[in-house]
Amino acid sequence: MARKFFVGGNWKCNGTAEEVKKIVTTLNEAEVPSEDVVEVVVSPPFVFLTLVKSLLRSDFHVAAQNCWVRKGGAFTGEISAEMLVNLGIPWVIIGHSERRALLNESNEFVGDKVAYAVSQGVKVIACIGETLEQREPGSTMAVVAAQAKAIAEKVTNWENVVLAYEPVWAIGTGKVATPAQAQEVHCELRKWLNDNLNSEVAASTRIIYGGSVNGANCNELAAQPDVDGFLVGGASLKPEFVHIIKATTVKKN
Numbered sequence: 001m002a003r004k005f006f007v008g009g010n011w012k013c014n015g016t017a018e019e020v021k022k023i024v025t026t027l028n029e030a031e032v033p034s035e036d037v038v039e040v041v042v043s044p045p046f047v048f049l050t051l052v053k054s055l056l057r058s059d060f061h062v063a064a065q066n067c068w069v070r071k072g073g074a075f076t077g078e079i080s081a082e083m084l085v086n087l088g089i090p091w092v093i094i095g096h097s098e099r100r101a102l103l104n105e106s107n108e109f110v111g112d113k114v115a116y117a118v119s120q121g122v123k124v125i126a127c128i129g130e131t132l133e134q135r136e137p138g139s140t141m142a143v144v145a146a147q148a149k150a151i152a153e154k155v156t157n158w159e160n161v162v163l164a165y166e167p168v169w170a171i172g173t174g175k176v177a178t179p180a181q182a183q184e185v186h187c188e189l190r191k192w193l194n195d196n197l198n199s200e201v202a203a204s205t206r207i208i209y210g211g212s213v214n215g216a217n218c219n220e221l222a223a224q225p226d227v228d229g230f231l232v233g234g235a236s237l238k239p240e241f242v243h244i245i246k247a248t249t250v251k252k253n
């Protein structure tokens with residue numbers, strides 16, 4: 001089953017309104033393959049969601065960087081999945097390692113969040129990945145499988161989930177996973193989906209890579225058979241993000 005290449009730009013907690021407008025202008029002027037070939041989703045901070053949505057070209061889409069674990073209410077500072085639907089924001093990033101580490105989001109909490117967002121009709125970029133301390137003794141698969149399991153136990157509709165494998169040691173460090181390292185984990189994850197869910201979910205779920213992706217390394221990573229795209233941090237704030245979107249052309253060769 002063909003999996004459409006997916007390129008997400010996670011802008012994290014960066015930017016002023018003026019800077020955001022500049023990034024959007026660059027994206028709007030970019031000549032990239034059509035949305036039949038590549039799905040492009042950018043994720044500005046909450047406060048800029050509507051601004052970006054109003055200015056961004058219609059073939060690119062917008063994601064929030066988080067949302068609350070269940071229906072909204074007395075949860076000061078939180079944003080609910082219902083609010084994202086109300087604003088016409090189709091995607092949300094959930095379980096990013098920065099939130100897991102800095103805000104103590106557990107596997108179970110992430111699984112609940114993914115399930116609730118999907119149940120409300122919001123598509124999810126669900127992030128998983130190991131730390132260096134976990135990779136070194138060979139625990140990578142055990143860690144990402146436990147993270148995937150916590151999601152799989154709660155989610156039934158995988159059509160609306162993209163799995164982002166983001167090794168923590170590669171995030172914002174300039175130390176990108178080698179194409180072989182990324183492929184190895186993506187392939188194991190797809191096997192995990194096959195063994196623990198079913199062959200259709202395994203064949204159709206996009207597994208994207210994140211961690212120091214840039215214009216120079218994206219093509220080699222994209223060439224790996226189980227790398228279905230990227231979640232890009234730092235480079236998504238720069239014009240080279242356009243080059244990363246074009247890495248989809250590697251898939252056609």
Ligand SMILES: O=C[C@H](O)COP(=O)(O)O
Pocket residue numbers: 010096166170171172173174210211212213231232233234235
């Ligand atoms: O969500 C994106 C990842 O955290 C990757 O960030 P990075 O490309 O700056 O390493």
